[in-house]
Amino acid sequence: MFIHKLPLSSYRLNALFTTLIGWLTFSGHSLASEVEHHHFYSSTLGYDYPYSVYLPDNYDAQATAAYPVVYMLHGSFGTDRDWVARGNLQQVADRLIRAGHIPRAVFIMPGSRSWWVDGHNEPARSAFFNDLMPHIEATYRVGQERRLRGIAGLSAGGYGALNFALERPELFAAVAALSPASYVPLPPRNSSAWRHPAFRNDQGQFDQTLWETLNYTAHLEEYRLKVTPRGIEDEGDLSPVPLYISAGRSDVYDAEFHARLLRQAMERIQPNDVRLDLYPGGHTWQVWRASLPAALNFLFQYVGQTDSVAVEDEQARAAPPAEESTESIEEVSG
Template identity: 30%
Template sequence: MSVRPHPFFSGALFARKSCFVYVPEGYDEQSEQRYPVIYLLHGMHGSESHWLQKGSAEQTLDRMMSSCQLRKCIVVMPNDGGYGQGTFYMDWYDGTGNFEQYFIYDLMPDIDKNYRTIQDMRSRAVCGLSMGGFGAFSLSLRNPGLFGAAASLSGALISGANVADNFARRDVGRMTGPVEGPHAKSYDLHRCASRRVSDMQRPALYFDCGTEDALHHMNADYHRHLDRIGYAHTYREFPGEHTWDYWTEHLPDALGFIEQYFGSQDQA
């Protein structure tokens, strides 16, 4: 069990980037074995090191794999692209950066090339907190066949209906363009789920939020929307605020859901 820095080049951003990669016990000795991969996304103002420094992710992964609560996996902790306060893992409307393309076409292929991942959606999941929760749902819902499961902790689950009220940033127009324009609508998580609900390759969704979190109403509203359109999902609420204490405590819940998804594919 170890965490390794992994540098790579992004053509989408024309920049040198890096991420951290957790490999499970026995990875180097069992040179033919391949592993499922989980991408763990940070929040706004964050970086690729925050899940390790603030969220005790390495210790949580060690503990869950040692106790067989989570199968041995490769876990990748990337940067969101490193622009401004946070990129939301989107391709920005104003052309500032192709942060979704960076993730899908640069980061993921480089991980698959350099690590022994199982290159199949049934063995690939994405999880994030806050802005990273939006990224996890956006990347999975917008790119069918890429991720089998997605999980969000205290996610900024923004739709066109609430972007103006809940997006506390002056550069929102640069990211999304006009709220009712095609670019914004393509990233609207309500619309993304509605477009994907009948797709056989739709991702399994898990999300939770603290009842004292400022984003609680947004998560509860997304839960109601998924119920209305008939998109099967798991939503949970816990006491807590928008803090690292909450995310550290409940990362095992998200990882446990991902393990359940992986297990369901074993039986398929």
């Protein structure tokens, strides 16, 4: 085990958040958190599972109360170090925690050779649920209940985070998908999905059936039945998983178009629990860095909240929405 501390770099927040936390942007302020890189043997994979972990300032492994935890998934052909090395996760989390906008939390950034699916190259989905999550909960003082867990991802990681939340809504309080590669009905021809080993069969061809079976559209109906009340006797205790989506307006994979399709599909199930932010830019780290503060602020409206806050949220969802709040797209410049 070793600890790797990243130096503070200059970070230009999106204009929406400049007025909110801009006064905290001090070039000489050192990072108080720690980022560590680890691995453990995964019996599902048959080899070591890498992950990076962000621990907040003064993290206490013996703390009475568990820390909220958010799992952050990387993109296609990425690594567990991307969110810190390229996404400024450590700096952004430190600033939001210092400002009191999000609680002191643990961020887990796993690595995968797949698109977070049980694909042709590795059972990444099964390894995440069966090996990674139990390992993290046994190793760190993090919550083991839904209200203390969130999940997020970018591009292929957004595809995976969305699928995980829809498939297992009992596990996550909220989900954020940044430029999610959740393409319908198929990925655009320039997408890496066509050449990724997760979706290439033994003949080296793209497995269209596998894509359609694993994409979010295949999970929608079962998810709807889990989170939609259907009468007093049949009403379940699962509330919807609030969803944050972002996309760049000039994304070469038409992420804005597919994000709008996703928003429409999810709003049919949970009209008050979907937010879409659109940014200038493409399928790049510039867009993902710009949208990360908004994504984390959204997630922690739900992750780590007390039961009383959750009840208030449920009551707010049940109330008729204000007329001026019906527009779910927020234009963001920067």
